[in-house]
Amino acid sequence: MIVSALLTSVGINFGLCVLFFTLYSVLRKQPSNYDVYAPRLLANGESHRRSHFNLERLIPTPGWVRRAWRHSEEELLASSGLDAVVFMRIIIFSLRVFCVAGIIGVFVLLPVNFTGDSLQDVDFANLTNDSLDVFSISNIENGSKRLWIHFCAVYIVSIFVCYLLYNEYRYVSSKRVDYFLSSQPQPHQFSILVRSIPVSVGTSISDSVERFFTEYHPSTYLSHTVIRRTSKIRNLISDMQKLYKRLTLLRTEPTRPKYERYGFCGLFRRRVDLVDQYEKKLEDLEDNLRLEQSVISLAGEFLYVNVIAYLFIMFFESKEVRAAFVSFKSRFSAATAFHMQQSNDPTHWVTEQAPEPRDVYWPFFSTTFMERWISKLIVILACIVLTVLFLIPVVFVQGLTNLDQLEIWFPFLTSIASVKVISQVITGYLPSLILLLFLKVVPPIMWYLSSIQGHISNSQIERSSCDKVLWFTIWNVFFGNVLSGSVLTQISILLEPKSIPGKLALTVPAQASFFIAYVVTSGWTSVSTELFRIIPFFGSLITKPCKSPDDEFEVPPFPYYRDIPRLLFFGLLGITYFFLAPLILPFLLIYFCLTYIIYRNQFINVYEPKYETAGKLWPLVHNSMIFSLVLMHAIAIGIFTLKKLPEATTFIVPLPILTLLFNEYCRKRFLPNFTAYSAECLVKKDREDHDEDAMAEFFEKMATAYQDPALLPVQFSVNHDSHSAPLLSSPDG
């Protein structure tokens, strides 16, 4: 790539960013867009839809930037929880790393590279026509002593990153403890999830749980909730919700036709009152639902009085899952039960920490130990296959979209395609558009795969899919571009670990200009579309005519599994390329500055946390950074070998080893705090609950905290006249 091409790309994307910023600054002030740009404020009642028109509304103002900037970490913690704080720490961490790396890169490495003379002499007058390679390490001749500067830069940045990683790990870890110590008593602190409950013939799961825990945890056991399969009920409820929505629409909008005519070719027409019809349907559904709910509840609680009852239960028992939430009288005893193997057979009575009630992922509760293990293996296999073979169908589809092929399918294109610009757009942008669309589908697929892996909470699913999307991105975007060639070649490289650094050293620097452009196009644009919320905005534009203004709207949760991998991937690009092509660093810094402001703004206005893991996602960030460092070291080893500086190769070898040892130390020093709280913490916290009345009340509430929301009473039909929300407890309520 030549300099002018990069400048063009920067120009276009800078323009796009400015456009999106301006549009956002104006559109966010339009009351009709409040549900897109400030759903959170709207839901909290801090913003009102109807306000009087004034001219200021049409002038873009940067007030939101100031507000986002001023929002302190404490405020963020209070409003969006520790997870949001930890997310912002990723950005702050990256900013710090790339500030230092940027200073070294731009003021030291860039001049050194530029004044190298491996490539043809640089023509200052005609700089824009030069290849970007003059700014990269490729411009340094073999065996040059200047490479020691790069060597030092690698050491300095590695040490600095490790130092920051250590500090951040300690900071997040202490924040986690503080968060726990300052929290109110919450059901999940007192509960565990027990799976693979063995049941003997003639006893129910509930009895089995009761007997086991009163036997082995007599002084601390409090209560339990057996989990039931409620997919049928869930479907019923969603049908009812749809019906209820339509009904409300009919009632509130006087312009809509309330009658429908049935008949044959206009003959024998009969006017049917739609409202009546819908209400009747709704009542039927409600009856159905109540029956289902009672059957499920009965199956668990029915006493084995006689044979008929027994058969009745046998028939419905499949509704019960061999899993239960078990609550204890103190946090310490819940932790004890979680940490210890309960039964002599470790595959029975498998314990897990309970998630927050609002975080439970009800639809999927796999049962036995073996089932979960096998489904996990299958999911891992599916992920590997998807990750490794992803590019094959993409390339195939891209092949189908060459112009000749398209002209055969859509003959009318022939005339349009004769216009040169249009044909260029089609051939140039269509393949990358297809790749982009395929890539957009990946996070949801990974989310789905994680959800069938046997995780019990949304947060676990999200963390697991975060991991999967990250490795997918690294493999397909980084290695897919670097080791271009068939998939099998890529895999065969993994089977020859010795040759990896050499191969990387050859191919990674060659892709430097591609990744600089990638940061500008993909990075800058993605973050400004995040601000502009392009899909929700157009979605709202389209659905607005069919919606009543008082309609319920959802405050979206933050899509960690989509955005964290992206941030981490840009971190990986920065760390691996900072000494190869330091030109990437200014663009990365701009990217991280943008994300810093924009995500803060979005946390204030848009996203509301649906659960709180208290920063459990940090270890993923740490691991990804360590991987980036070791990859960078591998490339450095290859580069120094290639550039014929064997001493540097020798002296760089200890660096990845030390980095991995550092990682191992961090794992021992901090990771345990991210899986469970210490005895010290738990006992301290338990001692705080001295108000006995309040605790008694809390324990009473806890008995029903893990009730499946599908089993709560739902009523739509009675509130004929009030427009208030139905009596439905949503999972996050």
Added chain:
Amino acid sequence: MIVSALLTSVGINFGLCVLFFTLYSVLRKQPSNYDVYAPRLLANGESHRRSHFNLERLIPTPGWVRRAWRHSEEELLASSGLDAVVFMRIIIFSLRVFCVAGIIGVFVLLPVNFTGDSLQDVDFANLTNDSLDVFSISNIENGSKRLWIHFCAVYIVSIFVCYLLYNEYRYVSSKRVDYFLSSQPQPHQFSILVRSIPVSVGTSISDSVERFFTEYHPSTYLSHTVIRRTSKIRNLISDMQKLYKRLTLLRTEPTRPKYERYGFCGLFRRRVDLVDQYEKKLEDLEDNLRLEQSVISLAGEFLYVNVIAYLFIMFFESKEVRAAFVSFKSRFSAATAFHMQQSNDPTHWVTEQAPEPRDVYWPFFSTTFMERWISKLIVILACIVLTVLFLIPVVFVQGLTNLDQLEIWFPFLTSIASVKVISQVITGYLPSLILLLFLKVVPPIMWYLSSIQGHISNSQIERSSCDKVLWFTIWNVFFGNVLSGSVLTQISILLEPKSIPGKLALTVPAQASFFIAYVVTSGWTSVSTELFRIIPFFGSLITKPCKSPDDEFEVPPFPYYRDIPRLLFFGLLGITYFFLAPLILPFLLIYFCLTYIIYRNQFINVYEPKYETAGKLWPLVHNSMIFSLVLMHAIAIGIFTLKKLPEATTFIVPLPILTLLFNEYCRKRFLPNFTAYSAECLVKKDREDHDEDAMAEFFEKMATAYQDPALLPVQFSVNHDSHSAPLLSSPDG
């Protein structure tokens, strides 16, 4: 190797075995050898030294074989503990595997190989001059359909081994639980070891422990014992023991000179009473010891009354180690404290299960978390270096011992070496003798390395060195022979995992005859020398003149770390070679039959357990077998590729994957039972302790159970006249 050479080797070693058996059968009946061949019975008073002479003593009888055969597993459990039972299970397991593999190998694969025609036609009349290769897979021509028989054999044996492994794991695991449930209350069940205890200025470690556990485990904490550095005291005691021995010798043997003359050239001689002199020395040492002991005890228990006392303690505080044994009121609470992270900083208050008091390895108690971590890393590195580079010095030393070199150093050899037989012996046997001597040194070195790794108990050290010796043997004996060539070539093979099966397939079958001979020479001989106890026997012969017959003698503990790796290595040889060269199987079967009888006999007569881990070594056996299977599969993949049967290669690939999955399942299903007991077990066992008086007495005793034996009062000097043992509590008392 040709058949006749193998037959010669078998003949020689069979002769040696018969010789050792006969010698053993006679010598064991001589009262003077009781301390070599039946120290255990002697110590238990079941055998008496002095019996009247009769002729029967000089006739070899096989009575001991019958007795060993009849000894049931229950009796073994009662007399030698679960560890011995588990050790015998390794042999039984191997016997079962190689019975089935042997039937398949000898009756199916051997005829198939023999009738192959890849090598020259077999001359039945002159069989003994044929190469052993006619019995191996090398005799099957490429692409032959007969290879499918080998393919089936690989599948059948793999499945059979996995089936047996599963059963054995379950059996040992259930035995472990039974053992625990039937055990008496023991101090280690109620205790944990706490390390890395943080201490603030002005408080002692003891105070710190007391405060922490009364704070966070108020209802269950019982007592603690801080660990102290006692190497100086230990030295004093060993000096005293030596002196005491000499003294006893002087007193009991009237023939010895009791006086010594000092003087100058025989002039001015003065008779000195040696007994008096020794007693005086002993008393001095005792005074010294008591002072040291009181200082150490004071350092821990002194109250901070005034500045002088404080300074006094500061001076001696370095004697205290930041570790303590902490005891609880129930097994369940001890397990709770072990399983949970105690402090917010996971590197402080690190808990571990306490070993049996007699099992504690007192000399080495590394202190801080970092120190232990670093020492562990260094030990691992040292082991890897020792394992990988072991052959270099050996080859170097072997090079020095060629005849020409020796003749230069020892000129008198020139004349002897001219005799052909002697020169052949020197050149033929000396190098292998040197290798053997080097190999003999490895287990003690590994034991030493494990001991400085930070393990707290002899059993942990033993298990850890078992592991190290096993991998050492596999690398140096198996891969060292198979991948002959420089060490660097061997390592570089590991860096190209793809080429491993191919390389193995080329080189492993070529070494078949070597390993058949290895089983016969090393295996048969090692097990018969184990029976004959060659080193203790000659040791006793040499030291007998200097010993009084009533001298204390030690009953040796079983050297698991020396013998288990050997058994497992023969298992590996059998599994990897059974389909390549089935001729190895009959020899292996004979080896395992011998070990079965001989080790049973040794458990009855010779070895006494010094500690009980309740079968914790089984996972090592399981892992080693899984490794053998996967290695065998890798070789099979290579062989089928080499023999041009690609379908078989394809169909064999799932086998290692399935084996590893099976291993993973076993890890989940059984391994947790080998690290800790379940809550179910612990609560059941705690409930059994209903006799309150007995428990109160037990708890009282427990307070001093983890007292360092070096700190117990020792007295040698007063018992002038009685010949009873001194008042010394040995670590295993």
